[in-house]
Amino acid sequence: MNKKYLLIIFILLIAITIFFVLTGNQPAQLSGSNITFLDDQNNTEKNNYKKAIDRMDFVFPEDHAAHPEYLTEWWYYTGNLLTDDGRHFGYQLTFFRRAISDQFNDSSPSNWASNQIYLAHFAVTDTASNQHYVFDQISRGSAGLAGTSVDPLFSIWLKDWGIVQLSDNVFQMNAGFDNIEINFILTDLKGIIFHGDDGLSQKGSEIGNASYYFSQTRMETVGTIRISDEEFDVNGFSWMDHEFGTSTLGSNQIGWDWFSIQLDNQTEIMLFQIRQDDGSISEFSSGTIIFEDGRTENLVVNDFRIDVLDTWQTSDQISYPNKWEINIEQINLKMEITPLMNDQEMILFFRYWEGAVRINGTLNGEEITGYGYVELTGYAQSMQGVF
């Protein structure tokens, strides 16, 4: 045997071994995963969901609960609350329901089977310390994790957030996340208020571009807000909106500005204007005035004027209107509406602004004040397809 060959073979073998050792374990690369889906037949335009077309005979408490045969539904609770020494808090607790399929057959024996998804948003505005706390939860609407019931009174829950009807007009609300917690008792002072045509609220020109919409506009609220280790006894008024429908928005509508106003003279006003992709306001924008005695009056698009006085820009250059002047001539009301805090943006599963506002104005020439909540959608993303 030649020594040189031996040496060459030797070196070769070492090289091979080193190669094996080095290639054995590739360093882990960090990067994500992605799922490719089969085309979802449920996402097509044609579906079998019910639409808000005719007037409906509402029965309570049954109609407080979910209407799963419609695509989307929400229960919106907002309120402005004060401590005894006048410290202001705003809160929002919203439950959204969305059907993910129009197949209502109960072919699966599993309690987990569901075509309903529940989503909830929870926010607390701590005006004094300029803090806005935002949380959300999501769950399927089955297996006891989320849903509504009327057994015999209404309740709605998503995981550990929920609202339970205690008696005809008394409701209990609990929600908490991390260090923020609310526990309220809400007493409805005015009963159910129906918007639009006895609860059928037209939003677009096509048949079915509508929703069923009713509210509890003045709910006296007492309870506690806990922020970290501090607990505040608060009281004030809440507003409840319950709305459901299918393809509520028309195809050219991108979002809405919604105002719930609780004036100190026990009058409430609900207004919304739907913005269209060409910048104009939809003719289906409307509102409701609820007088002290519970009597209501509908407002159509020409009955009110909303002027934006100021805007606020997010750190990523999204611009929201931030101060408004609203005129309702038929009751001789002129209001200036100012957010109690600029940044009450909700960056969650979808992005919108929902915040507590202060109202100063004149009614028939006399000064009037109040609190309210404003919702601004479609500024950061179009709401088309989301609702």
Next chain:
Amino acid sequence: MKSVGLLLKFSLRHLVRQGWQTILLIIGILLGVAVVIAIDYANESSKKAISLSTQSITGKATHQILASGSGIPEEYFAEMVRNGVFNEASPVIEGYVNVSEFDQQAILILGIDPLLDFPFRQYYGDDDSQLNQLISIISEPNTGIIAQDLADEFDLQLGDVINYIFEGKPGKLKIVGFISTDEPIAKESLKGMIIVDISTAQSAFNKIGILDRIELIINEPKEETIIKNQLPSGLVLRSTSEQNQQLSNMVGAFQLNLTALSLLALVVGGFLIYNTMTFSVIQRRELIGLYRSIGFYRSEIFFMIIFEALVIGLIGTIFGVLVGIALGRETVNLILQTINDLYYVTTVKSVSIPSVSVIKGILLGIFATILVSIPPAIEATQVTPRTAKIRSGYEGKVRKNLIILSFLGVMLFFISYYLLYSPYFQNLWWSFGATLLVVIGFSIFAALGLFLILPILSKVLKKYFGLIPGMAARELYRSLSRTAVAVSSLMVAVSVTIGMAMMINSFRYTVSIWLRETLAGDIYISVPNQFSNRSSAYIDQESVRSIYEYPEINKIDTLLTTNGISDFGDLQINVITNDEIAYERIFTKIGAPTENIWNNLLLEKILIAEPLANRFDLDINDVLPIETPAGKVGFEIIGIFSDYTSSQGYIMMTRSVFEKYWKNEEITAISINLDKDKNVNDAVREIKSRVGQNNQQLLVRSNQNLRDDVMVVFDRTFAITNALRFIATMVSFIGILSATLIILLDRKREFGMLKAIGFRQKELNQLVLTETGLMGFFAGIFAIPTGIVISLILVYVINLRSFGWTIQFYLDFWSISQGVIIAMVAAFIAAIYPLNRLNKLKPIQVIRDE
């Protein structure tokens, strides 16, 4: 320094010149290293496969809630979620299925709620943007998503429907999504699973209302306390690390056992290297004397020998690594199969070569070679120019040393006895260390034995077989320095072979006896389970009814196998109805007369299997606390019985007791005793056709069939051990071959002389063959007691500690004679080549050659 280079050149040339010797040495090391690497590779891979499989199952969960004896009621989950007790929690339903589209490989169907499971696993994308679509599409009944890789491998398209079998029942799933991920761990684990919605899993696995597990991510200890305080009876909260620890503890003992056995092969290789290096020093005494006389230092001589060892070790090791990797690839499947049989279903198969095993193998091969070469290297430095030519001087020294050595041998026996039985050294490594010491002790006594026997033998042979056999024995005695080392090395090699063979055969024998005693029924019915020999799948009620309606039954009993949780850890509960159980088990300990056992069982006492008793350190009359839905209940142990079905062990309790605490009326197996005159095979056929009409496939086996099936699993479990034994045998065969060859080649001149003074061809053949035959014979004979002791240690200490099984030792003459035959055959074969060469040479050539 130039002189050292010269010396190294000399030694390289020496290696090249001694071609045969060098090659055999290299092969010896190669095999030793290859075995160690193959086993280590396979162990590391299977460990990784287990960890990937568990990781894919447990995800990022820090804790899990598990149920003892039955599932978790789903209302509990909802209640805890609504009360805010669970923050991040994901309920899981899972099952292993066979999918025909995936070549019948084991696939885990993981049933989860994507919305709840999102924080737990990396499969659903980096952000929650795809969740909405995922939940929409997967919530449709009988749909699932799989890895893109898996789809590519088996050429599946989105929308394809796959067919699976779960616990004997067929099902279908529509594939509605492909997951692609770059994350390596997720990528591997995804290849073995189908993700479905929890509702699909519940209905597919017939677990309506039940959850298998709840995974939790707990960040604060406070949360853990809150959950614990509200935990209902029958459920336990366990940290994931604790859970994985249990598994790796069990599998760890099995793997350690294999590693140690593979090291035995290396030890055998080491002995052979020692033998050869020692010999090569003796062979070159004159040459080394010459080096010394021309002025080389002792240290230079020492390093020359070590350098030779290094070169051989390096070459042998490198080839060994390559062969080891190739062997390991095969071995990993065997090991995984065993792990699946005994412990845990793994769904991950392919794993990359663990570089750590390669490095371990390289270090071990080189280190072992150098280590065993140190004594011969020291020996070489003892050579002085004056003593170099006198071999008798060396022989004389060896003889003096034998006395000291025999003392050492006795010492080694005492030390190893202490290591084996002292409670301070319960770790398996100590036991293997003790085995090694025993082996070294025996090898010393083998040398001593030769020293005593050979002179007597020489006289006896001369008297009864003539001059030449007598001369052969005396020749061996005269060159004891070489023959003793060779014979004892060979002895070690052969004894390991014998020891392992006897251990396996004892085990096999024990299991077959045990099966005969234990299986008293004529026919056994259960749900097929391809992944392990333990089926805990329920038999459908309609099948149970049709079996009970079979007319010719004398006695019918049912079994329910379910998992429970005790204070000591997880255990399997076998719920029985057989009132003659006490007569059908072999008890190692019993707390009441056999005829009273059943009554004791009815009084809520239990029987436990020996591996469980060993694992939890339990004895009869001890109380074993088990979680039940009615709270924790202590069950008193009335007997411990032998069992070889699992190394985890299980408990037996009567159905009446079980149903008092658990709500589970299911049946996992049925055993039938037929009317006396009924033919078993006919009955099997008739029952098969009865249950064949139902939706669920069932396994109907006669007693004999079941026994055969158990033995198949047994043989599968020992396939690796057998393979290791085979390799050890090969190493020893090559060792004997090379050792004998070297000795004979060294004595070329001597044989030439014999020829020159008139030895005939036939006489020379007789001399050489007798010599080699005697060496092989002695190696084989001395290997017998050593082998028996090794197998006794393996059976009574190592197996008991790694598996918890007590095996009946079975003296197996075939294993013994096999060892002796191997030794002698190898020795004879070794004689062929040198004899052939000698015969071709003229005497004068042989002498002149020198």
